[in-house]
Amino acid sequence: MLYFIGLGLGNEKDITLRGLEAVKSCEKIFLENYTSVLGVGTDKLEALFEHPVIVADRDLVESNAEMILDSAAVCNTAFLVVGDVFGATTHSDLWIRAKERNIEVQVIHNASIMNACSCCGLQLYRFGQTVSLCFFTETWRPDSFYERIVQNHSIDLHTLCLLDIKVKEPDFKELMKGRTVYLPPRFMTCNQAIDELLEVEEKYKKGVCGPDALAVGLARVGQPDQFICFGTLKELREVDFGQPLHSLILCAPHTHEMELEMLNYFNVKNLKK
């Protein structure tokens, strides 16, 4: 049996009772750690599970998935995912490959940023498609997210922007010397995301994410020190959101009265200087 188990967003205690029961029945436990991360280290999970946890990087899940499937073919195996199970494409892939091998699968859901982001007051049913922002480099500045924001905006919907994370990225300078050394993990901040949005708005000028666009920055949703701030992109750009993970929501052109009432509890204007 291969269990796909969502871990939720905060720490080891965000697993469900059913999820924990399933994990406890498993001989092998893999933790996917490259599309998101918990607010605590793997040691906390191992202490709770009383069992070692194998950290599965992108390479293992995408290229060496046989290791996970071989295990699931002979014993109960857990594949743990921060947030919910099917946020990232690769996990459908793993599910399909398990099915192809006639391995039984079971999915145990949990909160994802895709639903938990509603804690800011914006109504979940008013969100359009979700976009992902990647770290821009000198030569690679992909901005296909912009057209999706324009589409959502045109039918008065909010846009959740998921921000890039880079874990276990090889250091190319070292690689050229024949050594494999990994760079420290990087997590895009709301501020960096806003810089990208403003840059791309400047390029296409369709008026969806300029300095005066209303947005909500969210940091560490579901963790004890969760931080939410509502304001214009220009205002939020100056706010310190602290530790990762960050996400950003671009508000629809119209916010409903009830949305605004709740958002105002997080208004940047109320921040203590």
Next chain:
Amino acid sequence: MLYFIGLGLGNEKDITLRGLEAVKSCEKIFLENYTSVLGVGTDKLEALFEHPVIVADRDLVESNAEMILDSAAVCNTAFLVVGDVFGATTHSDLWIRAKERNIEVQVIHNASIMNACSCCGLQLYRFGQTVSLCFFTETWRPDSFYERIVQNHSIDLHTLCLLDIKVKEPDFKELMKGRTVYLPPRFMTCNQAIDELLEVEEKYKKGVCGPDALAVGLARVGQPDQFICFGTLKELREVDFGQPLHSLILCAPHTHEMELEMLNYFNVKNLKK
């Protein structure tokens, strides 16, 4: 302290460890039971919590919320919501009213149908706005959902349709005799939803939810006997989805290859006759 705690979708074991810890610290526990229901009775929750649970109907939450707030002002109080916390508008309202009274609030998230629906294979980031379908009556056939489906369809997005539930609806015949009697709860089935969609498509003819439109019917997501079926509306109309709760997803005009590959595991054509 007022804890807003998501219960997830299946049974009492879908609460998170953190959620359970919070509930155990509470002197009063309210369960919102009118926007969704768990697959088990309140008795199972009470057994797990070792504490009575007060079932809060719409009237209590919307008109008598002071009862909840008064409790939260003096002792730890839990407000339990099936799925995640902020699926339904009224819960933002309760959150705001608690804040107005300077009552501390804490939100503990969980899976919602809004993210768990991705278990069918459709990618979550490709969903547009969510629509709700109400039971049509002779004289009241609201179809504003149709325009939203058209909007999503026009930018190639999936549409999650949430289906009406009626719990604790007064029996008007009895009411006229001066007696308050409640009708048995009713839950819209995928089949009923499809009838409404086909009727409205027939009226506006924009080609978004006719008999050949591709869709996914989901029943009891996250429960052991979860059932998912993928096909055209015409095909799904004839499928028995069993016990509630049901939801329906209208697929975007284009499904991606990976989506289709996973959807096909639920293809109506594979159903054993």
